[in-house]
Amino acid sequence: MKIKIVTSKKIKNRFTKDAIKEYAKRLTRYCKIQLNVTNKIEKEINRDSYLIKINNSGNMLTSEELADKISSLGISGNSHITFLFDDEHYVGNADFDLKISNMDIDNELLLIVLYEQIYRAYRIINNEP
């Protein structure tokens, strides 16, 4: 599975970079993951990739439900997932709109949470504690 996370917002905090690096390292066992910071969001959206938009008006999932989603996308032949962190720049529809919390959480923290949830999803899929 290839996972791409796309955002137009540059990462400012050192701790965000460190946290992402840590989770990306842990994820190498399970998938290929990359983070693209770009203003050209449209270019990053491919038709053949399942698009999940992080969106405060979206639907909440439990960690198990996200794991199920990632797992069943793999089974049904969707080997690419794109997570989009950008409400303003991309107006197209997503395959799924994901809301992480009722709270407005800082974008960089949400990015770390997303990495952690992808890591957690693979642990769940592989029955690892």
Added chain:
Amino acid sequence: MKIKIVTSKKIKNRFTKDAIKEYAKRLTRYCKIQLNVTNKIEKEINRDSYLIKINNSGNMLTSEELADKISSLGISGNSHITFLFDDEHYVGNADFDLKISNMDIDNELLLIVLYEQIYRAYRIINNEP
């Protein structure tokens, strides 16, 4: 307002320490905040402090609602708030059970999110963007 965050779980990741330090610094303008990592949770729970337990079976709030809660506690004379991150070690009731997400999020990340939400609450209370 004095805010105390209590947990029995030692902080392992460097990025968590850095993130907490950053938010604690930003919060000095608004409140006194301290983090107590201890196994003696009961000792940290004072009757005169409003107790909010971070709890997956709790209630979700928006950032604005958390700001309202902190603001109205200040007005009603509750000058202490304790946030408790510890389901296993403390079985007593809290004044409020707060659920941050439907997802199971790593404890250290939740701690960073909580700091950010307290900071965000004070920005909202003070009408700062």
